Amino acid sequence: MSDLKDNKLFKAIKEKGSNLEAEMSFFDHLDVLRKHLIRSAIAIVIFTSLAFYYFDFFYNTVIMGPSKTSFWTYRMLCELGAYLHRPGFCIDKINIHLINTEMAGQFTLQINSSFMIGLALGFPYLLYEVWLFIKPALHDKERKAASGFVFYASMLFLLGILFGYFVITAMSLSFLAGYNVSDSIQNLFSIDSYISSVATLTLATGAVFELPILIYILANLGILTAKFMRETRRYAIIIILIIAAVVTPTPDMLTMTVVSIPLFLLYEASIFVASAVDKRRKAKHDELMSS
Template identity: 30%
Template sequence: MNEDTTPRPTREELAMTLFEHIGELRKRIIYTLIVLVIGLAIGLFLANPAYDFLMSQEPVSGMKLHTFSLWDGIGMYMKFALVIALLLVIPFAFFQLWAFVKPALQEREQRAALTFVPMALLLFIGGLAFSYFVVFPMAFNFTTDVSRHLGLEETYGITQYFTFLFNILIPISLLFELPIVIMFLTQIRILTPVRLRKMRRVAYLILIILGTMITPPDFISDMLVAVPLIVLYEVSVLLSGVVYRKQQARDAAWEEEFGT
């Protein structure tokens, strides 16, 4: 029997490879943090027109908001800056993730994974629209109805109002990235549609819990958020299946041409 004479990597070479990967990951994280800081600066510049726009929309149009602290105005600016910065950071973070795993992907997989970057931005914007135009009015009306039922006088602070708003907008918008995350993990062969189907019950439970945490404590509101999240998961499973079948077809073609 012929012995395998292929040289095996030494412990020092393996350690060097590990440190190179850690260094590369550190570089990608630093780049993302730099863009986050730049996005915050841009967000501070755009916070005032964004604030004026939201204050002209229902349900806050014509409502007088109050400040109960000297820091409330600054806190409002920072919240707006964070949301605006996320519009820049999310696609850039996906691009950095793609650049990190790029050496391990085939050329076709590299091109396919790169298309996830603009899709991530579109899904985030879609999540913002859904949470602002559907979930937030529903949550606001529920809480104000409870207050009026108790005979309470409505006096809203600017911090309390926008904290309530962004606590709904940001989590739902990030959850809308689920299809992109699952497709990307399938593309780099970490997840498969079979594994996702086996995880379906656990995923449903987690999504329902998240839906109840974001929305007011009534069944209709919970379902109006949980059902779209479950639909997003099922869409993610379907998209994962598309990516997986293309991988299987390419692997089969490779084996047929070059052998196993």
């Protein structure tokens, strides 16, 4: 009877020790994650401070760029129109008149805009900190397979930002600024509305361009396969066309096609990524079965 009690006591102590060890491990992981998040936040604060200090450049050149007829996209459209003998391509006037309706509006505008710029500039470093956090939990093969995570994710985000800024934002602003229901209605846009439109279209496109990275993660988890993506390609095409129609409110097919083509390419690239993951998983399974 005494031995039985001793065994129960020993098991209880052992289970308590295991639970305590697991809890300590969990809190240790939280502490490590906290350090990575703090470093990421510091980096974003630094970039935000730089954007705030050089705000004149960012505002006049970057933020207000699509509101000027000298913008790169409009100049390229004019050259394309001249080459195709389509003068309608040339945008020689953009009716954007901005107003501020709040006392502290311009100050909060500078703060919010600087933060968004700092977030965009600090995004690669944020990805780097995420990689440092998940890297110790990966096996050697998984580590090698995901070694380019930060580079590819950053490049895709940059491409998305550039495409969203120079194509989607420029075309959307030129169309919306000149759209009139009636001549009796004058378009006066608040500065908040303008910057919100530029930031949303640009950053959202950067996020959409991360699709291959998302597919890579889902394929590794076994949630998504290349076969499924090929079988549902027709539905994906419809969804992409709907997204292109929503993102670009211009009614012409040319603009919709220009926006949808990169999305089609992203989907095909995602199929290629999922196929590579499937092949690697199959090879790993065959190696395990043969051993």
